[in-house]
Amino acid sequence: MTRVEIDKNIFKLLEGDTRALSRLITQLDDKEKLPYIIQKVYPRRTDSHVIGITGAPGAGKSTISDKLIKLYRKEGKKVAVIAVDPTSPFSHGAILGDRIRLQNHSTDEKVFIRSMASRGHLGGLAPQTNDTITLMSAAGYDIIFLETVGVGQSEVEIIKFADTVCLLLTPSSGDSVQVMKAGIMEIGDVFVINKSDRPGSDKIEAEIELLWQLNDNKKDFKPQIIKTIANKNKGMNKVKLALAEHFQYMKDSGQLVEKRKQRIENEIMNIVHNSLLEKINARYFDEEVIAKIVDKIYNNNTDPFTIAEKIIERISQ
């Protein structure tokens, strides 16, 4: 895409054109164009509510997104979804989960859905997530869903981009609750116990309540716990209200500003770090030279730290 074409697409994006949005998101992969696009779009962000939806596989994230989208659409709100799939560094493609439910909305111009891989490179986890949110915000979406499988750290990192995090649990996912225990209170702003017609949902509710009581760093906002049966459309309005209540609290308390400023700081650092590491790799990690060094280390004639120190010295000169 030429700069003129990018400009044209940005113009359309600001008018809410979904195809322009889609094209520009694709362009974010191009490191030459990324800064140009973001520089132009950044000041045009709107007051989007970025809602993270996370939980173990099978918790019902897609179903809940689907039902919430319907409720927001009834109010005339525009909704965008970023569905982040966990990527294994061993496999190249992203794993496309059961996104089928979300395709219900594929004919609705006011609903935009994008799948994305949580591929990490050089410490940057899903680097396009943040930039995609920027584009969506500039395109005027009222609600931006960020849907991730909330088990690994990459996914948890991504959730940081959300203003409000909706954490999904199910009575059958007892194991996951245990694993997430220590972090669960810091992550979740709204707790949803989905498939709550299954036995054990009261137990989970009691556990979350107990975790809240035991938590030392209590926020002054107590997260709501809502029981839902998403595929029967039960409890979804309550979830919608709880999400809005948290957003309002974030605004009133000044925490939204703080959170967004922190995000800007992280963004600057990420850009600087990634750019520098790329330069360093290109300049100092010549394949042949490295292969020789690795051989020496493998044969115990030196060690990684001694070699690293030498490289750092050379770079610092």
Next chain:
Amino acid sequence: MTRVEIDKNIFKLLEGDTRALSRLITQLDDKEKLPYIIQKVYPRRTDSHVIGITGAPGAGKSTISDKLIKLYRKEGKKVAVIAVDPTSPFSHGAILGDRIRLQNHSTDEKVFIRSMASRGHLGGLAPQTNDTITLMSAAGYDIIFLETVGVGQSEVEIIKFADTVCLLLTPSSGDSVQVMKAGIMEIGDVFVINKSDRPGSDKIEAEIELLWQLNDNKKDFKPQIIKTIANKNKGMNKVKLALAEHFQYMKDSGQLVEKRKQRIENEIMNIVHNSLLEKINARYFDEEVIAKIVDKIYNNNTDPFTIAEKIIERISQ
């Protein structure tokens, strides 16, 4: 710990003293001492078999480790375990899973168990994992287990340190299989279907078999699929043999050397990257200056890319 004390502990470590090992692992957190320790210990690594054990929460990782440890101990082998717990960046402590079973071995001097958090900093995932393996190898452990919850990317990254990866599935964890599908063949060298007395274990076996058939980049080693009931001690000897068979294959095919060299290369890059980023953060990210810049960006007077470019220019001068 002074350098003299470190030297004394390294001496004891090389004789197999577990307390010295424990103390030195703790010292790895100290950035000043880390290079000194590793430089001394690195050439003394032995031919340890590093076995990754991964699977969803509740798949039975601890139980399987426990039973395998017993089998190895019967052969007189020394066993070390690194139990990696997922850490959420939101919570400070590591989540200690059900490590209780492993405590069966706490009185056995030839079994060493260490819990560790998969905390990521600057793209370095559990940076001590690799160095801990180096210490354990120098201490003469025949088997080093690396036990992780295999869902997130951090955990998958850690598994890269293993020579052989044993991937655990259970008939009830159908969801997880689906999520891991695309990557599962690249990750697993031995597949264990635990709790195989539950319904559905044949189905999982067929699924793995199918994934193997469909996989485009087939390795020339076909992973074994073993059904176990670990808490009833069923199938454990088969698992042990399969792990050994894979290790032998890795040696004979030359892939072990390749894998270890790749690991050395990654290690050098990680050390260089982390060290440089720390220097840069200390020098260019003054808190007050950054706060002012962030304010400007927040108020749409500039954007993260423009600022990042300026910082990179300053650093590159």
